């Protein structure tokens with residue numbers, strides 16, 4: 555891949571909010587990407603060591619080049635972040651700063667050639683880690699119509715889930731569905747005509763749903779956050795940048811379990827059943843963890859991108875940064 559320029563989202567805000575840590579020794583960038591955030595932290599804290607994690611080997615390869623000047627201070631790990639934190643915690647080491655900048659990068663849309671982009675004649679793969687798991691096409695091949703409807707509603711919040719799922723199954727059975735462009739066109743022809751030519755492509759939610767399902771994105775965030783909180787040193791900080799409400803809800807709920815210690819059970823029970831069904835929080839795990847870790851919110855409301863940043867980098871439009879510090 556020839557990687558083009560990359561603009562890290564909410565860079566200054568992330569650095570400001572996570573720099574509350576005094577003399578941090580170790581940072582884990584759980585979504586290293588092209589190392590934009592990582593380099594800013596390595597520059598800001600000259601004695602900081604970094605563990606950079608990414609599920610996508612091609613991103614790590616590029617990050618390694620970009621981190622050449624800091625190579626003595628960096629360790630790169632090719633792994634999904636939930637699996638990484640599980641192993642990390644077994645070692646008993648602690649991190650002072652942990653960052654998650656969720657989702658995929660623009661590089662995935664523009665250069666990965668795995669069917670992330672709606673416009674391309676690329677086979678529907680959508681896996682971040684191409685060494686494991688099922689591709690989007692395989693997922694479609696093994697799905698029932700009902701299963702697809704469920705997935706489109708749950709991960710895409712797609713209001714036309716039923717007709718879209720029906721059209722996908724029909725095209726699949728006729729061997730007419732293989733590439734991202736074919737899927738995008740199929741969805742476009744399925745939704746009501748008035749929605750076909752708007753600013754946002756009508757297949758955007760279908761693509762989001764498939765990508766989330768293929769990579770188990772929400773499940774991984776939920777598992778990794780709980781683990782990451784336990785990987786924090788005292789007064790260590792976690793920042794999470796999310797890009798859609800499904801992720802942000804998990805981040806908010808997970809942090810709140812450790813902030814509102816006394817009311818957590820009530821909180822979990824009172825949450826709308828819609829939310830809990832979408833992103834189940836393991837109550838047993840949460841209860842055990844609550845006894846040990848207490849978090850303080852570093853920002854009450856999530857930080858969003860300035861008008862200026864959105865103008866320069868439209869991808870930052872939906873970004874939300876939440877951050878917490880470990881108290882005890």
Ligand SMILES: C[S@@+](CC[C@H](N)C(=O)[O-])C[C@H]1O[C@@H](n2cnc3c(N)ncnc32)[C@H](O)[C@@H]1O
Nearest residue numbers: 562585587588589590591608609610634635655
């Ligand atoms: C938005 S980009 C991060 C950009 C990065 N902060 C930068 O400044 O270059 C997200 C990265 O996280 C990786 N990623 C997404 N989900 C992951 C997961 N569950 N485990 C590990 N890496 C993941 C993607 O491959 C992608 O490279």
